[in-house]
Amino acid sequence: MTFTIIVHGGAGAVDPSSLETRRQGCLAAAQAGLRILAAGGLALDAVQAAVVALEDNPLFNAGTGSTLNREGLVETDAAIMDGSNLRAGAVAAVSGIHNPIQLARAVMEHSPHVLLAGEGAYVFAKHHGVATCNPDELIVPAQRNHWHEKHGTVGAVALDTHGRLASATSTGGVFDKLPGRIGDTPLIGCGTYANLQAAVSCTGLGEDITRTTLARHAAYLVEQGMMVAEAAARAISEFSAATGSEAGLILVDRSGRTAHARNTSNMPVCAMHADGHTDLQS
Numbered sequence: 001m002t003f004t005i006i007v008h009g010g011a012g013a014v015d016p017s018s019l020e021t022r023r024q025g026c027l028a029a030a031q032a033g034l035r036i037l038a039a040g041g042l043a044l045d046a047v048q049a050a051v052v053a054l055e056d057n058p059l060f061n062a063g064t065g066s067t068l069n070r071e072g073l074v075e076t077d078a079a080i081m082d083g084s085n086l087r088a089g090a091v092a093a094v095s096g097i098h099n100p101i102q103l104a105r106a107v108m109e110h111s112p113h114v115l116l117a118g119e120g121a122y123v124f125a126k127h128h129g130v131a132t133c134n135p136d137e138l139i140v141p142a143q144r145n146h147w148h149e150k151h152g153t154v155g156a157v158a159l160d161t162h163g164r165l166a167s168a169t170s171t172g173g174v175f176d177k178l179p180g181r182i183g184d185t186p187l188i189g190c191g192t193y194a195n196l197q198a199a200v201s202c203t204g205l206g207e208d209i210t211r212t213t214l215a216r217h218a219a220y221l222v223e224q225g226m227m228v229a230e231a232a233a234r235a236i237s238e239f240s241a242a243t244g245s246e247a248g249l250i251l252v253d254r255s256g257r258t259a260h261a262r263n264t265s266n267m268p269v270c271a272m273h274a275d276g277h278t279d280l281q282s
């Protein structure tokens with residue numbers, strides 16, 4: 001049985017001077033996930049490890065480095081999904097959490113719910129040993145100075161040696177959002193989705209991704225027999241036609257074939273495969 005992982009660092013135009021460091025950040029995240037897969041670990045653990053690496057990298061709009069809302073505060077969203085059993089966990093508009101993807105995993109494993117938001121999610125983190133922090137610790141100096149440039153979302157999808165697919169996505173959301181705004185990332189089927197056939201993670205303007213249930217649609221195209229590259233391109237093209245908006249996605253199927261598509265100028269992506277092949281793009 002093969003294994004593979006693909007990660008993204010968010011769709012959208014970025015300062016060209018940061019492109020290479022973003023690509024390297026995606027490479028490091030994919031390597032973190034691949035190590036788990038190569039040791040026979042779960043896709044779920046691999047996508048979580050990859051997203052933690054991206055959340056901890058202040059270059060990306062997730063965890064540390066998240067964009068600020070209209071009141072200058074960080075409120076994050078994240079989701080994780082196990083395609084083998086459709087279990088999922090998510091958190092929305094939560095502050096003071098270093099790694100929101102770990103909290104999403106805790107919601108999946110230790111609650112009967114799929115999505116917890118705001119203060120309730122924070123209290124849940126306290127009760128389940130997920131690291132909390134002063135919300136200001138997630139704000140990096142570059143962001144205070146250039147917060148209008150922050151955008152994007154991070155994500156990972158993987159297939160493990162047991163044939164299981166998983167997806168994880170994490171974000172600080174969109175710049176200047178209203179307090180309490182929740183995007184596509186924690187909404188299952190919108191920014192994040194995995195089942196027996198495909199796993200998908202999206203990035204882009206959350207309101208439009210939500211309206212088009214983009215992740216579920218891309219997985220549906222794979223279920224209908226489309227190859228992953230065509231499914232990814234078709235999903236983005238139909239998204240563009242329906243909304244005129246911007247997005248990107250990554251995709252993996254049950255055979256370990258990976259693909260990505262975007263209608264934005266940039267989206268750093270790194271795919272790593274069992275045979276050692278690495279595909280790094282921006």
Ligand code: GLY
Pocket residue numbers: 077152153171172173174182183184185191202203204205206207209
């Ligand atoms: N796609 C991330 C967001 O809109 O929140």
